[in-house]
Amino acid sequence: MLARPLFPMLLALAMAACTGPAAGPPLEPVEGFAVERYLGTWHEIATIPAWFQRDCASDTTATYGPAPEDPSWIAVRNACRTAAGEEKVAEGRARFTGSPATGALEVTFLEPLGFWLWATSGAYVVIALDPDYRWSVVAHPSRDYAWVLAREPRLEDATLARLRSVLAEAGYDTCRLVLTASADPRRGARLCDLALPGEARPA
Numbered sequence: 001m002l003a004r005p006l007f008p009m010l011l012a013l014a015m016a017a018c019t020g021p022a023a024g025p026p027l028e029p030v031e032g033f034a035v036e037r038y039l040g041t042w043h044e045i046a047t048i049p050a051w052f053q054r055d056c057a058s059d060t061t062a063t064y065g066p067a068p069e070d071p072s073w074i075a076v077r078n079a080c081r082t083a084a085g086e087e088k089v090a091e092g093r094a095r096f097t098g099s100p101a102t103g104a105l106e107v108t109f110l111e112p113l114g115f116w117l118w119a120t121s122g123a124y125v126v127i128a129l130d131p132d133y134r135w136s137v138v139a140h141p142s143r144d145y146a147w148v149l150a151r152e153p154r155l156e157d158a159t160l161a162r163l164r165s166v167l168a169e170a171g172y173d174t175c176r177l178v179l180t181a182s183a184d185p186r187r188g189a190r191l192c193d194l195a196l197p198g199e200a201r202p203a
Contacts, residue, residue: 024171027125027139029104035074037133038126039064042149044080045135045160045181046191050145055088056080058182062149067093072100076107092116094124103129128166137163143172154183161196 044060047053053060060080067073074094082088092109093116096102103126110117122145128137135155138147148155148163155163164174175192186194 024141024143027127027141027170029102029125029127030129031102033101033103033126033129034133035100038129038136039066039074040151042136042151043153043181044147045150045155045184046146046148046177046179048144048146048176049178053080055082056180057083059153060180060182062147064094070095072096074105076109097123103127127170128163135159135163137166139167139170139172143170146172146177148177150181152183154181157194158197160191160194161198164191164194164196167191 041061041063044062047060058081061078063077063079065075065077067075072095076090076092076094078090078092080088090109092107092111094105094107095118097104097106105124105126106118106121107124108116108118108121110120123140125139125141126136127139128135130136133151135148135150138149140146146167148160148167164177167177168174173192175190177191179186179189179191179194181187
């Protein structure tokens, strides 16, 4: 396993580096967000590949729970398996940037001397969320980061088509997103290249 202090620091620095000007109109976070329903484990279905995830080969998950030091914060545990089968973990904290009923948060993975460093936090904006909390789309104002998450390790193609449209409408180039779902044999394919229900295959 990668040493725990190193991976969170690199991840925090990477996220901090992308907190500059937005690459498009402001993102619209979901309203009526219920944090208690959002907690638990999510599987990564698709993402824009980032250098700090380059060692992740499969089983990428994000697990959220109550933070013991502050009830208004969320404890974050990101994990994946390397090609050698080792688990790679990053632990952090998230907090709302406004009302807890709005899906706009910031996340930090840097904890020097036992204090979470919010100055290095990255935006975590939930722009689409299933009414039953079965899937979620997380965006960043720079449009350099995005995650499609689900409670199960694979999404139905009809849902994936819908979420691809959500990302495109939010200003993302869906060709930058790659399918990472371990249970999908198309893993590694660009999201824009997938032939999905109700949409013509991109040229």
